[in-house]
Amino acid sequence: MPQLQYDPHEIEPRWQELWARERTWQVANDPPAGAEASPLGARADAGADGRSSYVLEMLPYPSGEPHIGHLKVYSVGDAIAHFQRRLGRRVLHPMGYDSFGLPAENHAIKTGVHPRESTTQSIASFQHQFHSWGISIDWSRELATHEPEYYRWTQWIFLELLRAGLAYRKQAAVKWCPKDQTVLANEQVDAEGRCERCGALVEVRQLEQWFFRITDYAERLLGDLDAIDWPEYVKTMQRNWIGRSEGAEVTFRCEELGIDYPVFTTRPDTLFGATFFVMAPEHPDVVRLVEGTAREAEVRAYVNHAIAESGEERGSAERPKSGVALGRTVTNPVNGEQIPMYVADYVLMEYGTGAIMAVPAHDERDYAFARALHLPIRRVIEGTDPDQAQDDDGLPYSGDGPLVDSRPDFDGMPNRQALAAIVAWLDREGKGHASVSYRLRDWLVSRQRYWGTPIPVVHCERCGIVPVPEDELPVRLPDIDDYLPKGRSPLATAEEWVHTTCPACAGRARRETDTMDTFVDSSWYFLRYCDAHNERAAWSREALAQWMPVDQYIGGVEHAILHLMYARFFTKALADMGRLDFQEPFSALFTQGMVTKDGAKMSKSRGNVVSATSIVQRLGADTARCYILFIGPPDQDADWSDEGVEGVHRFLARLWRLAAETAGRGEPEPHAAPAGTAHAPSRQPAHAPAGTGDENDLALLRKAHWAIDKVSGDLRRFAFNTAIAAVMELLNECSRLRASVQLQTLRFALATAASLLFPFAPHVCADMYERLEGERVWEQPWPHADPALLERDTYELVCQVNGRLRDRVQAAADASPQELKELCLAASNVRAHIDGKQIVKEVVVPGKLVNLVVR
RNA sequence: GCGGCGGUGGCGGAACGGUAGACGCGAGGCCCUCAAAAGGCCUUGUCCAACAGGGCGUGUGGGUUCGAAUCCCACCCGCCGCACCA
Numbered sequence: 001m002p003q004l005q006y007d008p009h010e011i012e013p014r015w016q017e018l019w020a021r022e023r024t025w026q027v028a029n030d031p032p033a034g035a036e037a038s039p040l041g042a043r044a045d046a047g048a049d050g051r052s053s054y055v056l057e058m059l060p061y062p063s064g065e066p067h068i069g070h071l072k073v074y075s076v077g078d079a080i081a082h083f084q085r086r087l088g089r090r091v092l093h094p095m096g097y098d099s100f101g102l103p104a105e106n107h108a109i110k111t112g113v114h115p116r117e118s119t120t121q122s123i124a125s126f127q128h129q130f131h132s133w134g135i136s137i138d139w140s141r142e143l144a145t146h147e148p149e150y151y152r153w154t155q156w157i158f159l160e161l162l163r164a165g166l167a168y169r170k171q172a173a174v175k176w177c178p179k180d181q182t183v184l185a186n187e188q189v190d191a192e193g194r195c196e197r198c199g200a201l202v203e204v205r206q207l208e209q210w211f212f213r214i215t216d217y218a219e220r221l222l223g224d225l226d227a228i229d230w231p232e233y234v235k236t237m238q239r240n241w242i243g244r245s246e247g248a249e250v251t252f253r254c255e256e257l258g259i260d261y262p263v264f265t266t267r268p269d270t271l272f273g274a275t276f277f278v279m280a281p282e283h284p285d286v287v288r289l290v291e292g293t294a295r296e297a298e299v300r301a302y303v304n305h306a307i308a309e310s311g312e313e314r315g316s317a318e319r320p321k322s323g324v325a326l327g328r329t330v331t332n333p334v335n336g337e338q339i340p341m342y343v344a345d346y347v348l349m350e351y352g353t354g355a356i357m358a359v360p361a362h363d364e365r366d367y368a369f370a371r372a373l374h375l376p377i378r379r380v381i382e383g384t385d386p387d388q389a390q391d392d393d394g395l396p397y398s399g400d401g402p403l404v405d406s407r408p409d410f411d412g413m414p415n416r417q418a419l420a421a422i423v424a425w426l427d428r429e430g431k432g433h434a435s436v437s438y439r440l441r442d443w444l445v446s447r448q449r450y451w452g453t454p455i456p457v458v459h460c461e462r463c464g465i466v467p468v469p470e471d472e473l474p475v476r477l478p479d480i481d482d483y484l485p486k487g488r489s490p491l492a493t494a495e496e497w498v499h500t501t502c503p504a505c506a507g508r509a510r511r512e513t514d515t516m517d518t519f520v521d522s523s524w525y526f527l528r529y530c531d532a533h534n535e536r537a538a539w540s541r542e543a544l545a546q547w548m549p550v551d552q553y554i555g556g557v558e559h560a561i562l563h564l565m566y567a568r569f570f571t572k573a574l575a576d577m578g579r580l581d582f583q584e585p586f587s588a589l590f591t592q593g594m595v596t597k598d599g600a601k602m603s604k605s606r607g608n609v610v611s612a613t614s615i616v617q618r619l620g621a622d623t624a625r626c627y628i629l630f631i632g633p634p635d636q637d638a639d640w641s642d643e644g645v646e647g648v649h650r651f652l653a654r655l656w657r658l659a660a661e662t663a664g665r666g667e668p669e670p671h672a673a674p675a676g677t678a679h680a681p682s683r684q685p686a687h688a689p690a691g692t693g694d695e696n697d698l699a700l701l702r703k704a705h706w707a708i709d710k711v712s713g714d715l716r717r718f719a720f721n722t723a724i725a726a727v728m729e730l731l732n733e734c735s736r737l738r739a740s741v742q743l744q745t746l747r748f749a750l751a752t753a754a755s756l757l758f759p760f761a762p763h764v765c766a767d768m769y770e771r772l773e774g775e776r777v778w779e780q781p782w783p784h785a786d787p788a789l790l791e792r793d794t795y796e797l798v799c800q801v802n803g804r805l806r807d808r809v810q811a812a813a814d815a816s817p818q819e820l821k822e823l824c825l826a827a828s829n830v831r832a833h834i835d836g837k838q839i840v841k842e843v844v845v846p847g848k849l850v851n852l853v854v855r
Numbered sequence: 856g857c858g859g860c861g862g863u864g865g866c867g868g869a870a871c872g873g874u875a876g877a878c879g880c881g882a883g884g885c886c887c888u889c890a891a892a893a894g895g896c897c898u899u900g901u902c903c904a905a906c907a908g909g910g911c912g913u914g915u916g917g918g919u920u921c922g923a924a925u926c927c928c929a930c931c932c933g934c935c936g937c938a939c940c941a
Contacts, residue, residue, distance in 0.1 A: 005893095233859050233936075240858075240937050247941080265941060278941095319939080351940045358941085365939050439940055557935080630879070632868060636861090637934090644867065647879050654894090722869070725878035732878090735895095798874050803922040805874055829908080843921045849873055853921050 004660045006653035008620025012763040016134055024778065025136040027090055029531070029543050053089040054547045055081040056526055056586075058555030058563070062097040062122035062144075063107035066129045068595045068602065068628070068640065069556070071612040075625040075760070076592050076634050076720070077554045078135045082759035083715045084551075085136075086782040092547050093136055094529040096143040097123050100151065101518025102180065102197050105451035109484065115451040116479070119146055129613065133621045134762050141532040145521035146451070150528065152474035153538035154521055155456040157574070159467045162457070164577055166213045167445075169465065174444055176205040181485030182448045183209055185517060188562070204307070210446035210455060210514065214569045218242050218438045220583075221568055229588040231635070234560045241561050243439025248423045250432035252277055252330040252357060254341070259285070261330060264352035264437045267362065268426070269419035271334045272406035273380035274357040275370070278323065278342045281306035282349035286326070289341065295327040299343060306345040321346055321369040332357070333431035334422065335407065344369060352437055360396065367396035380406050381415050443566065445517045450483035450490040452515030460502035460509040469503050475511070489513035522563055523570040526550055526585060541581065553586035560591070590718060593637040595628065602640075610640050622761035623649040629720040629760055648724075655731050655757075656764050658738065659750045663771035665743055696737050697745045702789050703733040704752040709785035711756040720760065727757045747772050755783050798849035799824040801833040817844040824850035 019025065057077035060070055081093040098104075099119045107122070108115035123144060130137060143150050161167040175184045179200035188196040195202055214221075222242050225235045247266035254261060261277070279286050281303045290299045302324045323344025332339055339357075346365055347356050360370035361379040370377050383401030384394045403410045403418045410418050426432030446455060456468040456475045468475055478497040483490045491513040492498060502509040524538070531543035555563075564586070571585040594601060597608040615624045627648040631638040707730040714723035730753050738746055751772045758765035758777050769777035797811035797820060807827035811820055821844055824830055834854050841853035 236859060237936060243937090243940065245940070263941080267941080321939085346939045346941095348940065356941050363941070365941075368939090437940080560936085630867095639867070641867070641880070643880055647881095650894095651879080657894095721867095722878080725869075728878055796874080800873085800922075803873090803920095808874070832908090841921055843873090845873065849922090851873080851921050 004657050006656040011767045015763045015766050026138045026140050053084040054092045054550045055552045056550045059096045059098050061103040062099050062126050065125040068610050068612045072628050074135050079759040094141040095137045098522050099144045099146040100452050100521050141529045148474045151453040154453045155473050171208045176203045181487050185444045211442040214443045218440050228584050237560045245437045249435040254330045261355050262353050263355050263357050268422050269415040270359040270362045273359040273361045273378045275376045276340050276358045277330045278344045278347045278356050280347040280349040280354040283354045286343050289326050321372045364396050446514035448489045455512040457512045458509040463504045466504045519566050523566045549582050550586045552588050554590045557591045592634050597640045619649045622764045626761045630724045659768035696740045700737050700741050700749050704749045705785045705789040708783045727753050799827045799830045800851040806830050806833050
């Protein structure tokens with residue numbers, strides 16, 4: 001017999017072509033009831049419940065070609081999709097490209113190719129790779145966010161939000177990236193105040209921009225986190241980002257000028273300890289308060305200096321406090337005290353009202369400021385922080401305790417109780433009320449960049465901002481050559497495009513020249529897949545009803561806040577507008593870890609990039625996919641090893657070779673059971689005839705059923721690494737027993753291995769299964785472990801003395817505790833350890849062990 | 856500082872409170888071969904011991920338990936997120 005050689009380069013294209021030709025992974029909407037829309041559709045197999053399942057990986061930014069990270073997400077997603085299909089579900093598993101926006105445009109600028117062209121190239125490269133990886137995609141629903149057929153509906157959603165009052169324009173201090181020459185959303189600026197995309201230090205500019213009113217949804221975005229099956233840490237990140245604080249808004253009045261200044265505080269119980277009042281440098285009233293006074297010059301200088309500083313310089317808690325007096329006072333509403341006003345850069349304009357009451361005795365920052373400027377400090381809550389040194393005055397104190405030095409009716413009251421009482425009093429007096437504040441800001445969506453969805457409004461000299469009528473959508477992105485960012489939108493140079501007429505009055509008007517943030521495009525794409533070719537609407541409710549919400553969403557942690565929060569906001573807003581019937585887009589989320597090399601993130605500058613393409617070319621897609629899942633738990637970071645991937649390749653080669661040899665030892669049997677019902681339970685008798693009584697056959701059969709059980713459980717908990725290890729064990733057992741079992745037992749075991757490994761290595765498994773069984777493995781139901789074969793007649797009983805392993809003996813599965821104890825006592829090594837000692841306790845765990853406690 | 860996750864052989868990693876180290880990599884030995892590649896077989900936590908067997912072992916120190924990598928307390932280290940948010 002010639003040596004059979006595993007050749008992925010022959011096997012993989014063959015199956016890929018078949019799947020493409022037959023459109024195997026395509027699913028239609030709305031299958032006719034009772035008809036055979038899917039070979040597995042309505043069968044009563046184990047696990048088949050006829051439900052549909054929407055498995056979705058985050059869509060890629062098509063720049064360059066896919067890397068190892070893409071290989072990982074889509075390997076994870078494809079394993080889940082295949083498993084769901086074989087459990088009998090109709091699975092929607094589509095693909096698209098996030099081809100508009102900064103990532104694609106920056107790539108284009110770097111390579112000097114027009115974004116339209118470079119995007120098209122990248123998409124072609126991604127398509128080609130996904131095909132050669134054998135990912136089971138329904139290509140009939142493919143989309144790209146830069147196509148007019150798609151962004152037409154992005155524009156429609158923008159207009160819907162505008163109509164609902166959720167899209168608006170305002171002048172604001174916004175984050176500006178000097179390198180990308182555009183404004184950024186708060187979410188796109190990292191902790192050091194750098195641009196999330198290019199790393200440049202971000203500046204603050206006063207500009208008029210478009211916003212989405214995501215803050216209206218803060219409470220629901222927070223509350224509904226409880227209802228979704230997401231990793232806890234992602235929920236925590238979203239909760240932190242929303243940053244809900246409960247407290248009160250309290251009005252402090254500047255009597256001289258007759259102006260009320262509300263402040264937000266989480267500690268109204270400390271109001272009596274307020275000894276001064278501080279405003280943010282950006283507060284519009286700061287300069288007005290000192291105009292024409294002796295303080296004006298000093299205040300102006302301070303404000304100018306503070307505003308010029310970057311967020312990075314200003315943002316540190318360790319930095320010494322600075323500020324200057326405004327020479328004015330406000331009235332503390334609870335006691336009528338006149339307290340001095342200051343301007344200081346530790347107060348942020350973006351949070352609360354941009355002004356605070358300062359209680360140095362009970363707030364660290366106010367305390368530091370008071371010490372720096374020698375301001376009075378008044379303790380109004382008694383208590384000691386256990387961590388604080390004995391010799392200081394115990395201030396600032398932020399713990400609980402009774403009120404002191406406040407007002408007779410509150411003094412002595414526990415502070416939490418006093419808090420409620422004081423808020424109630426303020427409310428009655430009209431000087432304040434309970435209030436909730438959020439850290440979340442409205443989403444700034446306009447960008448002064450070329451490669452994005454045009455914002456579909458015109459600016460009319462007479463009518464102001466006018467939405468483009470729906471039937472004129474899409475507002476097409478004009479082709480322009482000079483798209484480099486230069487501070488104002490490149491679209492402004494397309495004169496012919498910009499000049500238009502007003503849809504309302506037919507007068508002269510100019511088109512909006514800003515484009516939308518990329519994250520707008522990706523905030524609804526999962527809806528479009530459900531009804532990808534609808535030309536009359538973004539989607540139909542019937543189509544959504546079949547698939548949404550997404551059952552399993554898969555993607556990287558880097559989108560824990562941005563994309564995932566925006567998509568949730570869109571879903572809720574569209575549901576409120578009556579366009580959707582659900583509140584959350586992604587019922588379950590799985591976040592996969594990064595693939596590193598030599599412990600470091602792969603990057604071109606480090607020179608440690610492993611090319612997914614070359615691995616697939618060299619060893620095949622099955623090896624690459626299996627290895628990336630075998631390397632470790634998929635939600636954790638994993639380090640790529642060139643030796644490790646070879647090991648997985650050897651495993652697949654051994655498996656395939658043994659399967660091919662075994663298949664060559666005889667024709668596939670004529671099927672005892674009709675195709676399609678040929679799954680483990682019904683097929684078993686044919687493969688394991690009763691009465692063979694052969695120990696090795698039984699052992700191999702048991703191992704196969706053990707593997708079925710193990711892989712099924714592991715797949716449900718995304719433990720792909722141990723699932724693959726289980727199939728390796730099954731193969732090892734096959735190899736060990738190959739010469740000493742009946743052909744049909746070996747064939748069954750190998751077919752089972754192929755069946756179980758199929759979600760991870762589809763090509764080689766399809767090939768093996770066809771050789772062994774003459775059937776298409778993906779049309780077979782997921783195998784079912786026979787409980788009778790998972791149980792054993794005898795097992796290895798662990799014998800412990802004082803909790804230490806001393807011996808192992810064979811015990812009958814149905815042995816009584818008494819019998820087990822006797823077995824253990826009879827074990828020779830146990831006797832050596834209990835000899836001459838007194839047994840004070842016996843612990844018998846049937847099926848496991850006996851522990852004898854001796855003295 | 857706050858929150859989350861983690862710390863197990865030479866390495867990646869397995870282990871419902873019940874045989875620690877599955878599976879793989881690497882390493883060593885052997886078989887096949889004229890030779891090599893490929894493939895196959897065996898060994899591989901550590902120390903004592905020829906073997907049998909035993910001691911020690913899951914970041915550190917305590918605790919609970921017949922029994923702890925696993926549960927509890929305190930701490931150390933690493934990674935991630937948040938952080939002058941009133």
